[in-house]
Amino acid sequence: MSIPMxxxxxxxxAFTIGSHILLVSLSIGLAIMIxxxxxxxxxxxxxxxxxxxxxxxxxxxxxxxxxxASGIVMAVELVNLFPGxxxxxxxxxxxxxxxxxxxxxxxxxxxxxxxxxxxxFFHGRYTRWLLTLPIVIGTLLSAVLIVMxxxxxxxxxxxxISTYLATGAVTGVDPWAPFLTPSTGYxxxxxxxxxxxxxxxxxxxxxxxxYHKSSHPDERTLFLKGLRxxxxxSLVLVVLSVLSGILQIENLYQYQPLKxxxxxxxxxxxxxxxxxxxxxxxxxxxxxxxxxxxxxxILSNHANVPGLSQYPSSDWPPLxxxxxxxxxxxxxxxxxxxxxxxxxxxxxxxxxxxxxFLAWGFVVFTxxxxxxxxxxxxxxELGRQPWIxxxxxxxxxxxxxxxxxxxxxxxxxxxxxxxxxFTFWFMARVFRSKAIEVDLAGPSEGTDVNY
Amino acid sequence: MSTINWLFEINFAVFSIFLALxxxxxxxxxxxxxxxxxxxxxxxxxxxxxxxxxxxxxxxWVVTSDFAYPNMLIPVASLFGGLIVVFLILIxxxxxxxxxxxxxxxxxxxxxxxxxxAYGLATLLIGVVVLVALSAIVSGAGVDLSNLxxxxxxxxxxAGSALYVLGAVVIAVGLAPVFxxxxxxxxxxxxxxxxxxxxEAGALYLYASSFLSASFLIPAVxxxxxxxxxxxxxxxxxxxxKLVFAVVAVAIIFSLSYLVYPTAFNGGITVDSVTTSGxxxxxxxxxxxxxAVFIGLLMALYLTAVQRSMRTPASPSPxxxxxxxxSPNP
Numbered sequence: 001m002s003i004p005m006x007x008x009x010x011x012x013x014a015f016t017i018g019s020h021i022l023l024v025s026l027s028i029g030l031a032i033m034i035x036x037x038x039x040x041x042x043x044x045x046x047x048x049x050x051x052x053x054x055x056x057x058x059x060x061x062x063x064x065x066x067x068x069a070s071g072i073v074m075a076v077e078l079v080n081l082f083p084g085x086x087x088x089x090x091x092x093x094x095x096x097x098x099x100x101x102x103x104x105x106x107x108x109x110x111x112x113x114x115x116x117x118x119x120x121f122f123h124g125r126y127t128r129w130l131l132t133l134p135i136v137i138g139t140l141l142s143a144v145l146i147v148m149x150x151x152x153x154x155x156x157x158x159x160x161i162s163t164y165l166a167t168g169a170v171t172g173v174d175p176w177a178p179f180l181t182p183s184t185g186y187x188x189x190x191x192x193x194x195x196x197x198x199x200x201x202x203x204x205x206x207x208x209x210x211y212h213k214s215s216h217p218d219e220r221t222l223f224l225k226g227l228r229x230x231x232x233x234s235l236v237l238v239v240l241s242v243l244s245g246i247l248q249i250e251n252l253y254q255y256q257p258l259k260x261x262x263x264x265x266x267x268x269x270x271x272x273x274x275x276x277x278x279x280x281x282x283x284x285x286x287x288x289x290x291x292x293x294x295x296x297x298i299l300s301n302h303a304n305v306p307g308l309s310q311y312p313s314s315d316w317p318p319l320x321x322x323x324x325x326x327x328x329x330x331x332x333x334x335x336x337x338x339x340x341x342x343x344x345x346x347x348x349x350x351x352x353x354x355x356x357f358l359a360w361g362f363v364v365f366t367x368x369x370x371x372x373x374x375x376x377x378x379x380x381e382l383g384r385q386p387w388i389x390x391x392x393x394x395x396x397x398x399x400x401x402x403x404x405x406x407x408x409x410x411x412x413x414x415x416x417x418x419x420x421x422f423t424f425w426f427m428a429r430v431f432r433s434k435a436i437e438v439d440l441a442g443p444s445e446g447t448d449v450n451y
Numbered sequence: 452m453s454t455i456n457w458l459f460e461i462n463f464a465v466f467s468i469f470l471a472l473x474x475x476x477x478x479x480x481x482x483x484x485x486x487x488x489x490x491x492x493x494x495x496x497x498x499x500x501x502x503x504x505x506x507x508x509x510x511x512w513v514v515t516s517d518f519a520y521p522n523m524l525i526p527v528a529s530l531f532g533g534l535i536v537v538f539l540i541l542i543x544x545x546x547x548x549x550x551x552x553x554x555x556x557x558x559x560x561x562x563x564x565x566x567x568x569a570y571g572l573a574t575l576l577i578g579v580v581v582l583v584a585l586s587a588i589v590s591g592a593g594v595d596l597s598n599l600x601x602x603x604x605x606x607x608x609x610a611g612s613a614l615y616v617l618g619a620v621v622i623a624v625g626l627a628p629v630f631x632x633x634x635x636x637x638x639x640x641x642x643x644x645x646x647x648x649x650x651e652a653g654a655l656y657l658y659a660s661s662f663l664s665a666s667f668l669i670p671a672v673x674x675x676x677x678x679x680x681x682x683x684x685x686x687x688x689x690x691x692x693k694l695v696f697a698v699v700a701v702a703i704i705f706s707l708s709y710l711v712y713p714t715a716f717n718g719g720i721t722v723d724s725v726t727t728s729g730x731x732x733x734x735x736x737x738x739x740x741x742x743a744v745f746i747g748l749l750m751a752l753y754l755t756a757v758q759r760s761m762r763t764p765a766s767p768s769p770x771x772x773x774x775x776x777x778s779p780n781p
Contacts, residue, residue: 065550083528090521110749118756175734408536430554
């Protein structure tokens with residue numbers, strides 16, 4: 001049995017980006033955490049925050065290094081695997097987004113280098129914190145700009161689409177229009193909430209675990225302080241995730257109606273439809289679903305929402321996105337309940353941090369959050385299939401179909417399978433590579449880097 | 452009267468900066484492979500902060516290329532698809548090895564030294580891959596433009612190819628002691644660099660005699676100049692200054708642009724015919740100018756930080772602050 005190259009290209013890129021976003025989420029989470037603890041350290045002069053910043057920087061350097069490599073892999077893979085897509089991108093204003101992305105990347109890189117390797121030469125309580133701010137802005141801006149590209153793929157604009165479909169010629173180009181498509185604001189809002197949430201939860205899960213594992217009083221204090229920050233940030237972000245998610249739904253049925261219909265498993269269009277939780281389509285009937293009457297109507301503001309029957313079945317995306325979407329929502333709700341329960345116990349001074357089962361719960365929900373993010377991404381991407389640019393270009397039209405890439409592609413997959421877990425393990429190790437007394441004592445003469 | 456193709460010039464300028472930074476890394480990587488203990492104090496303080504910036508410039512060049520040459524993306528993906536994937540694997544290996552080397556504490560079978568040397572090896576191999584692609588773009592060796600295919604056998608079969616890579620490596624070896632102010636090899640720098648330039652000239656001649664025009668004199672002289680100035684104790688510190696050397700390296704690479712403009716692949720493709728057009732040209736200029744100012748400011752900050760590190764003592768340990776209450780819970 002031979003695999004069509006287009007499917008291999010699709011899988012290779014999906015695998016690469018699926019791995020990449022794990023690293024990126026943690027990088028963003030680390031950048032935000034470092035900025036937060038540097039601020040708290042400057043404000044309170046609490047040595048534990050200083051030590052926490054010094055410890056967080058080490059894994060951040062690793063995640064940045066591997067994340068950069070992974071980012072380059074993706075940028076070049078796009079050209080290599082989907083040259084048709086990148087040709088269209090490069091002839092329209094979408095390439096302008098990639099161009100600006102590079103400047104955000106520079107902002108992050110240069111300030112990271114200055115903060116990590118030369119930060120000790122900048123005196124002043126708030127100076128080090130100020131050096132971390134552009135790192136956060138750079139990382140978030142990178143994420144925002146990439147999401148802008150994704151938004152354009154979902155709701156393309158900035159060129160004469162009908163002429164392109166008729167002749168293949170790219171005309172009527174507006175180089176700036178792709179910065180703001182009908183779905184850009186909604187997607188950006190959602191990603192700005194969910195991706196940092198994933199990264200912060202990863203750190204929180206690690207802190208919760210280490211807090212219970214450690215017997216050293218100073219180390220326990222350090223992890224406790226870190227854990228409180230992660231819980232507070234996660235709470236805010238989970239609320240923003242829900243809000244932005246609801247807004248996304250509204251945008252979907254307006255601008256990506258087929259994706260919406262598949263996500264909701266709506267056979268026919270209508271108003272005040274029930275919410276189908278799970279289930280599948282048997283012919284033209286939904287079976288096995290838990291139906292919640294009226295919920296879809298409430299979430300869609302009682303609008304007339306689309307159904308699959310309005311479109312030829314050959315255009316339908318894989319209906320598995322209904323399951324990925326529902327699983328994402330159910331797990332997301334559980335995550336929210338967990339975080340609010342945890343925070344509630346904290347407010348009521350019921351010592352949630354000391355409860356072992358809640359610590360393990362935090363670890364479990366770290367995995368859940370990561371899963372929720374990946375499922376959300378899968379829903380978005382699979383929901384656009386067979387299109388790479390919605391209603392403009394299919395994945396098959398965009399792919400290179402270059403069979404020379406098969407074996408090197410397998411090597412890339414193998415490299416990621418080894419590299420990503422190893423990177424996470426290594427980051428956990430370097431976080432605690434120095435004794436707590438050393439980190440609490442303040443910056444040493446050199447940096448923590450071997451050179 | 453021919454006009455300047457600013458799209459090409461800007462893209463090639465970004466490429467020159469990337470390649471110059473990469474070559475300084477490559478030279479350091481070679482020294483780490485050959486004489487780790489002696490090279491480490493000179494090489495690592497430079498490489499460790501800069502490798503992240505080099506990677507960023509690599510991404511910058513990729514994006515400006517996508518922007519400037521949209522019609523070349525499908526041909527490039529077909530021609531160099533395999534080579535590009537090898538490049539990607541090596542980039543991952545380079546970044547992973549140096550990231551881990553910076554922070555590893557274990558002194559077992561994988562230690563800091565092995566990881567830094569793995570970085571050196573990965574960087575060297577990336578250099579070879581880049582040189583193979585560049586020489587193919589310059590000469591068209593191994594390239595079949597009508598079928599959009601690249602044959603490594605065909606590339607090797609061209610007498611100039613091996614010389615091209617060899618000449619570049621010899622030049623890098625010759626200039627490495629200059630850049631890293633590596634005194635023990637001072638006397639070797641000029642003859643080795645000169646031999647490298649001669650080999651490179653031979654390679655270009657074998658590719659096409661027209662490549663060895665008067666234009667070649669500029670990069671040749673600029674390449675020999677640092678090696679020459681390194682011989683005198685008075686001028687050696689100037690030419691070994693990292694910024695001065697980097698600027699010269701950028702100038703050398705930029706002066707080689709005549710090899711790929713107005714035609715690349717040894718006359719196979721006219722560059723002006725594949726650059727972007729219409730409203731995207733204006734967008735490219737606006738973003739390039741804004742980006743150049745922005746990156747210039749960031750680089751100024753970076754250089755300020757480096758200068759500050761040379762004359763400022765590191766921040767003293769903060770006075771032991773009163774420990775916050777250590778109760779595990781509020």
